[in-house]
Amino acid sequence: MARVAIVTGGTRGIGEAISLALKEMGFTVVANYGGNDAKAAEFTARTGIPAYKWDVGDHQACIDGCARVEAEVGPIDVVVNNAGVTRDGVLHKMSFDDWNDVMRINLGGCFNMAKATFGGMRERRWGRIVNIGSVNGQAGQYGQVNYAAAKSGIHGFTKALAQEGAKFGVTVNAIAPGYIDTDMVAAVPAPVLEKIVAKIPVGRLGQASEIARGVAFLCSENAAFVTGSTMSINGGQHMY
Ligand code: NDP
Numbered sequence: 001m002a003r004v005a006i007v008t009g010g011t012r013g014i015g016e017a018i019s020l021a022l023k024e025m026g027f028t029v030v031a032n033y034g035g036n037d038a039k040a041a042e043f044t045a046r047t048g049i050p051a052y053k054w055d056v057g058d059h060q061a062c063i064d065g066c067a068r069v070e071a072e073v074g075p076i077d078v079v080v081n082n083a084g085v086t087r088d089g090v091l092h093k094m095s096f097d098d099w100n101d102v103m104r105i106n107l108g109g110c111f112n113m114a115k116a117t118f119g120g121m122r123e124r125r126w127g128r129i130v131n132i133g134s135v136n137g138q139a140g141q142y143g144q145v146n147y148a149a150a151k152s153g154i155h156g157f158t159k160a161l162a163q164e165g166a167k168f169g170v171t172v173n174a175i176a177p178g179y180i181d182t183d184m185v186a187a188v189p190a191p192v193l194e195k196i197v198a199k200i201p202v203g204r205l206g207q208a209s210e211i212a213r214g215v216a217f218l219c220s221e222n223a224a225f226v227t228g229s230t231m232s233i234n235g236g237q238h239m240y
């Protein structure tokens with residue numbers, strides 16, 4: 001029977017490309033999303049991939065949501081922690097809510113989803129967790145102390161959990177995307193984006209499918225010896 005994979009924020013942007021890539025590999029894919037019902041319905045109608053709505057920053061919602069997926073679809077063997085938000089602003093203008101939302105969803109979501117699924121993966125002696133970090137968690141970014149801290153935290157979380165999963169056949173890795181052509185990047189003002197693209201050696205934004213291919217590799221049998229690593233997919237913007 002096909003293994004079940006869940007992709008948080010899996011109905012649009014990078015997450016949508018990841019959902020499709022994992023489906024193409026033969027996984028039974030489930031996509032989680034946070035609030036955009038219209039997009040989720042369109043995604044499910046087009047792809048046949050079921051979409052489950054809950055806030056990954058809500059611990060109990062993740063426990064309950066994953067239990068529901070396991071009851072309706074099957075044991076979850078693959079988790080891609082992709083859901084993420086930005087609440088940009090320089091520190092002296094950033095509210096505590098802007099800090100807390102980003103930490104709660106981007107970093108807390110990884111903890112919540114791992115808590116809901118890691119035990120089952122350990123018991124079944126096989127699992128894949130892929131966390132989506134960011135180049136801005138590696139290099140920092142003006143106006144993003146919240147986002148850079150959360151994404152940097154994801155890289156530490158990945159390395160620590162990888163050590164706990166290794167002897168149970170559960171690998172835990174991260175991907176640090178550079179600037180990818182999605183709604184999130186469309187929100188960056190055009191003059192700022194032009195300056196960013198000028199600093200990318202490859203000379204363009206990345207495509208969501210280019211991140212999805214990295215995730216697909218990390219979820220494959222071929223990646224059994226890869227754990228605790230961060231794959232940078234950023235057009236050479238930051239060489240870590
Ligand atoms: P988008 O803004 O296009 O999509 C975000 C996705 O996350 C949506 O599906 C959204 O659901 C979901 N989401 C947001 N908040 C929650 C929540 N609380 N609970 C559940 N789901 C939620 O983002 P991208 O596709 O651009 O980014 C995907 C990931 O990649 C993020 O973690 C981002 O930080 C990271 N990243 C993106 C880069 C880029 O250049 N685009 C660069 C580096 C990293 P809904 O549709 O319901 O709103």
